[in-house]
Amino acid sequence: MSHHDDSIDEGRRHFMISGALFVAFSMVKGADVPAQEVIADEGAAVHIGKATQALAGSLKTNPLLDAWIKITPEGKVTVFTGKVELGTGVRTALLQVAAEELNMAPSLITFLTADTGASPDEGLTAGSHTIADSGSALLNAAAQVRGLLVDAAAKRFGVDAGALAASDAVIRAQDGRTMTYGEAVGLVDLHRNATPTSPLKDPKTFRVIGTPLPRLDIPSKVTGGVSYVHDMQLPGMLHARVVMPPVYDAKLLAFDEAAVMKMPGVLRIVRNGSMLAVVAQGEWQAVVAQRALAASSQWSPGRPLPDPATVHRDLKPLCTQQIRIADHHAPAEPAVKTVEARFIKRYLLHGSIGPSCAVAQLDGGQLTVWTHSQGVYPLRDALAEMLAMPKESVRCVHTEGSGCYGHNGADDAAAHAALIATAMPGHPVRVQWMREQEHTWDHFTPAMVTQVKASIDASGRIVDWQYALWSSSHNERIVNAGRLLPARMLEKPFVSAPSTPMPQPEGGGDRNGIPLYTLPNIEVMNNFSPTMPLQTSAMRSLGAHTNVFSIESTMDELAYMAGIDPVEFRLRHLDDPRAKDVIELAAKQFGWPRAPRARNRGVGFAFAKYKNLMAYVAIAVEISVEPETGLVRLEQAQAAVDCGQIVNPDGARNQIEGGIVQSASWTLHEELRYDTNRIRSFDWGTYPILRFSSVPKRIDVHLIDRPGAPFLGTAEASMGPTAGALANALFDATGKRVREMPLAGDALRTLIDA
Incomplete structure (x- = not known):
């Protein structure tokens, strides 16, 4: 891995921790114009405005070019995506897409993933949509930005744009004159909507797309470097552990606060309804205190779980809504042989190798949450609702987690961190679930x-x-505060949004x-x-x-x-x-x-x-x-x-x-x-x-x-x-x-x- 590729990682990490904002985007949302089209999303339907429905991929919902690509006068190129790296390598692939159409070496680009303070809102990273939606958006946005910069240079040079060549952020004329992307961006306003057509390169000329570029995220993972939200260390960071109910709907009745507060390193017990946590100076101190706190906790009975022997039979009366998704009839030859069969799938869990984790800090009325959520914007909205804070006062920054492949406990751990951090203003608070919590409080895949x-x-x-x-x-993704597990445990509990079927062809x-x-x-x-x-x-x-x-x-x-x-x-x-x-x-x-x-x-x-x-x-x-x-x-x-x-x-x-x-x-x-x-x-x-x-x-x-x-x-x-x-x-x-x-x-x- 080259020095440049490492610097991309470091830039990303520095950006996350420093909290520096690159640019504020004004997002043109489809809600401003009559809804014409709906893109199915594993969170909620996204309405597409008539003005943008012809655009490629996620440009439909985020049409402004400078939401995707920012170029400073010094020529520094930063590319943004609203999607996140879940261990699938998409961060590398998306960088390749942008680099190809910008005609730049990938190592020259700073590439940043989902952050509600900086990136476009692309909803969830789910359903194999990332390359199809964000990749298509970046392909076209990068081509259009390159085209605008080259056109601006051609106008300044007084030559035809076809006579110019652009590579590695420099535009060259045949007579030797050059203009950097940084100089060209001063001649053109990138704060404009994308257009339905783009000056895309001929795929035969691709040098980056189609090549096995080494993944950006692998070196630190295989060498034990800082890779995940679990690895984050912020100055003055405190450690918290939560105590979970033994079963669904159990209510916290009592716990021994005095004994736990006397334990080494313990700073505070945070309790709101049935949401219970202990905060300590060190991580192991928090673990030991959590065990003692859990052992002393008394809970109401909660509700019984289904009988595994009859759970599939019992599923049928629960299915109260019939949706015919295919119904086609045509003449055919008579049937001579028939198969009738019944198939069964049991509940499964995600089994994420790293338990869910998050870091949160409330500083001067601004809450920042570092999270491995698959959807930082939906999570931000739900956290703001849960905490009764304005959305602009909550920032969710995606930071990789060790384990995902669906809706595991990432959002719930982020909600825990947010609740505890707001009780400990000024201090970064790290929350990590225990293994038994990760397994027993998972969002299981349904029978x-x-x-x-x-x-x-x-x-x-x-x-x-x-x-x-x-x-x-x-799919019970985060569409309101009530979809967050801790929010349903509060003294004034939030209620989960009703479950709705996902329309075909996506389907649930x-x-x-x-x-x-x-x-x-x-x-x-x-x-x-x-x-x-x-x-x-x-x-x-x-x-x-x-x-x-x-x-x-x-x-x-x-x-x-x-x-x-x-x-x-x-x-x-x-x-x-x-x-x-x-x-x-x-x-x-x-x-x-x-x-x-x-x-x-x-x-x-x-x-x-x-x-x-x-x-x-x-x-x-x-x-x-x-x-x-x-x-x-x-x-x-x-x-x-x-x-x-x-x-x-x-x-x-x-x-x-x-x-x-x-x-x-x-x-x-x-x-x-x-x-x-x-x-x-x-x-x-x-x-x-x-x-x-x-x-x-x-x-x-x-x-x-x-x-x-x-x-x-x-x-x-x-x-x-x-x-x-x-x-x-x-x-x-x-x-x-x-x-x-x-x-x-x-x-x-x-x-x-x-």
Whole structure:
């Protein structure tokens, strides 16, 4: 990593801690003009004004060019994004996009991510939207800024703009005259709305986009450097730990304040209703005091949890809203064979390796919160509501966290830090949850039930597809103060906003519920539950993991009934040439069809286009099974991906590989343990995830690059296809159709024995 790349990291860190503001932006919001279009977002619908609906990506909601790119008279270029780095490498990829169209070496750019004091408001970093929305915005904003600067220089030089060349923030004329971007910016006002068309470069000339630029965030992470909000140290920083109720809706009745206040280093106990915390000089002092405080706390009984034995049956009466998301009928040949199946997914937790953490400081009426939230603007608004402060007095600065992949405890820890910091004005306060709090107070991914009835005709063509799912929104993101856990525990508690379904094509529990296959007769019903018995919210891919698992298992079963190879069967039911390309590539790289397997080995295939509008992924896997124990190992995977124009091929592979490993863990092993009294998955022993010893021996990711094509989100695209391929490989290995996740373990051993 070059010195320049390190300086970008240091600049980011200095910016966060110093609190220096680069520029104040006046945001033109779509609310000022009649709403014409809605972009689905995992937080809330974002209304797009008529004036900006033709703009690319997030320029629709943040059209001003200087919201994205600032150039000082000295030529210092700073690029902003409202998205955040969650460990996926998008910070590097977004920098590449801006550098390409600005014609600059990435090391010459200061690149800053989401901060309510500086960056555009891009809502949440979720749903594989970052490169599609922010990348598209930066591509076009950077091209337009470069174009305006070159035009200004051409006018000053009295030459045609086409005769000028721009590189590394210097514009050069053929006669040797030069003008820096800093000088040119004095001739043009960048405080203007973007236009629908941009002077984009020919993809054939790209030098930065499409290259595996080393990730900016990796060096400090692998060397133990300052990487995460957990690592932050501010002058005079105090340490706090919170005491959580033993179960939902339990109220704090009493605690031994006097004894805890006598403990070493303890400065204060902060209590508001059932929100209880201890503040100490040192971190270990805070941990010891928290344990004593928790041991002395008395709570009301709270409410019982669901019975895990009946939770899926009980889900159906909770689903009070029926939303038909597909209903199409056309003449077809008579059905000769039918598959009817029911699939089950249990509650899962995020299992973030680093417990949720935040640092907050109230100084002169200004509250600053350093947080690994996925949405700093929604969080800021909710914190302001919770604290009865004006929004402009609250600043949320994104700082990476060790663990994410959905709505974990990051926002709740930020709310804890904000509440405690306002009780300790002038002092930075660091709050970190304990491991058992991270597990038991997680926003679990919801349980699901799906049912399918599908028929084929005599030629093996699908003639009818009836599908239903029972689940919730899968998304309880921060849209008001009541969505923050501590805010619901206060003496005057806030109430969570009602849960609402996310519309298609994005979808929530019903994400990817509509197959991409060509089907003459199809009905898909989303049975939506506005309430869940456990605290739930978004986790990587939302309902797509279970829906693709169900769809691809059924496709395999239909192919088997028809006597047609599963890959050929899928190709016959697809009209999309890009879908066919990834399927054919994955099959070719895997060597499909395989010769008959050895005993207890199996191969499986699956495909999906994430949300039917993002990246295409096809995957072939090989597994081994231990019948005596029910152990299933993913031996190898070959994946093919089409995500449009590839920004960073290494980053794209990282995401697909990581998704395959994580989905294998969910699909084969993971389930939340609980009973009617308590959540029982409170540590790694009670919530086993895939171990290093079980990581696949080989994963190969084959990318199809489409230069100039729109960016398609990739980070969550392999979750569903991996689950489907594993289920199909398990049938190949054992002859058993397993339709309840987790697929491996005692249940599988019992099934094989039967």
